[in-house]
Amino acid sequence: MLVLGVGSSNLFAQPYAPSGSTKILISVYAQQHPQSLILKPHKESFRVFGGGIMLAELKKNDLLYITSSKGKIRIRTIDRALGTFSRVLVKPSTDSNMFSLNPANPSLKNLRKYSGNIAFTAKGGGIESILETDFEQYIAGVVEAEIGGKQPLEMYKVQAIIARTYAIGHMNKHKGEKFNLCDDVHCQAYKGVACSNSEIVKGCEQTRDLVVVNRNNELITAVFHANCGGQTVNSEDVWPKYKSYLRSCSCPYCSNSKSYKWRMSVAVSKWDKYLEGNGVTVSPDQLPKGFEQPRRQSILEVGNVTFPLYKVRKDLGLRSTFFSYSQFGDSIVFSGKGFGHGVGLCQDGASSMAQLHMSYQHIISYYYRGCKIIHRQNAIPEKNEDAEMVDENANTNTLATSKSSFTGGDYFVPDSTLISP
Ligand SMILES: [Zn+2]
Ligand SMILES: [Zn+2]
Structure with missing residues (x-):
């Protein structure tokens, strides 16, 4: 059985939970659908619901074992069985309260921490876990999953704007399922709350609500790659679709990186x-x-x-x-x-531009020609929705597909059945 570091509160950094927040629904462990999970509260308290009634209150250091069993979810604490239900909901007492959630078997080296409400249902022999969390906190988690903990602040701002642009442009990517985005590279990699570096959170806070748009204020397909090798690529040389802002440009900034x-x-x-x-x-x-x-x-x-x-x-x-x-x-x-498809932003180049004290505005307009940064409320969906931008190299975590049936009115619409028992 996985030991979850009981009492090790230093695992948890302060979460980024801005006031007046917008929520997003994320399917976590979407690729794995583990057969069993262990949930551990960071601090008190969490309420557990099954079959529409409250079953237990979890305190710090309690554990909740969640198992998929014959198309249902079976739950128990350390000392008692709580029953088997078609759907289980766990709600924290406050929005900023975090919990860790990890597969019981096989164990993960890096425990994942989340905040928000979470619902569990059975799916294909495993568990589908849908997290309702703060949108900006989600963006910080994506930035951490993408570029980790050793970048200049300005680079975190760049990556936050790209992640936000993608998320808002693809809110309906899983239309028909009960969530907005999955936590896999299919949408954007997300491994829980960003805890490794406070600069990541700062980079998100300082670009809050900002997205990249083209001349017509349309959210762009903000693709990126690890290293361009000195020159980026026109979109139509890799994908069927021409994009006016995805033009080849010379990049003198990435030549000192090991991927060059x-x-x-x-x-x-x-x-x-x-x-x-x-x-x-x-x-x-x-x-x-x-x-x-x-x-x-x-x-x-x-x-x-x-x-x-x-x-x-x-x-x-x-x-x-x-x-x-x-x-x-x-x-x-x-x-x-170079490393990756070469279209759009060169991450190694952007990172060294940031080290050279260039601004995130300059870096983004360097790689996305003619684009600008605006508040998300003023952005509209990108036209040419039929464009398939398939990433053939998942290692670079490139944003995958621009197919979207997005409409401005239904960003972030949570499933009301999720947040109530
Ligand atoms: Zn997805
Ligand atoms: Zn480059």
Whole structure:
């Protein structure tokens, strides 16, 4: 059984709970749907409801065991069984009160902390956990999950604005389910309350309610990647859709990062097989054994076939499309720059701009051409909702899809059945 560090209150930093807050519904552990979870209050007190009635009051150091059982949720405390219900709700006595929630098996190294109300129902043999939490506190959690605890303040502001722009533009991404966004990279990675660094919270507070929009005040598809290798990519070179603000730009700021350069070798026999499998009919002896890409291009021509570079990257598992190659003996050696799809904001570049004391406004307008930062209430949904912006590299946590049936009026509408027993 997982021991949850009973009494270790230093696990919990002060939560970011601004007054007059807006709520959002997040499906947590959405990817895993664990079979059992352990909930531990940070301090007193939490009320537990099942079948519409209050079953128990949890104090600090109490534990609540939650298990999926035959399509229902079975709960118990350390010393007594509370029963089996189709839905269980846990509510804190105050909004800022936190709890940890972690799968009982297998145990996680980093315990996750949440604040807000949470409802549990059974789903596919596991537990669906829907958290109703403060929107800005959620944004701080996303920033922490995305860029962690060692960045300049201005970089946290940049990432907060991007996370907020995405969240507001995709409130209906899980339409038909009882939550707004999931905690997986499908929406935005979220691992609970940001506790690692108070600068993250400060970066969110100082950009509260701000989002990025295009010239028409439409929320943009604020994609980003780890490192551009010195030049970013036009959106249509990776995805079907042209976006006026996702234009290639030179980026002199990311060259000192470890993701800037890479090398990878592929056996000549494997490379020849790959070309043949994709319709290259010219004999390997007659093909050039090299390719140069001093500035970014979008295609590679080999014999009778034109390959989009994003396809070669995906098929061979390369770190970026910004590569050249040549043959050395039995190997084709790819040497490349950058990490990720290269569209939109370069995170390493943005981070060093922040270190050079450039403002978040400057950084955002550098990578998103012609865009501006405004209050979310003045933003409207982006048109061209049919654009599929599929991230082929989940490692860079890029915002996935811009398909949205968003309407301005129903941001953050909580399911009223969630917050009441
Ligand atoms: Zn999702
Ligand atoms: Zn860059």
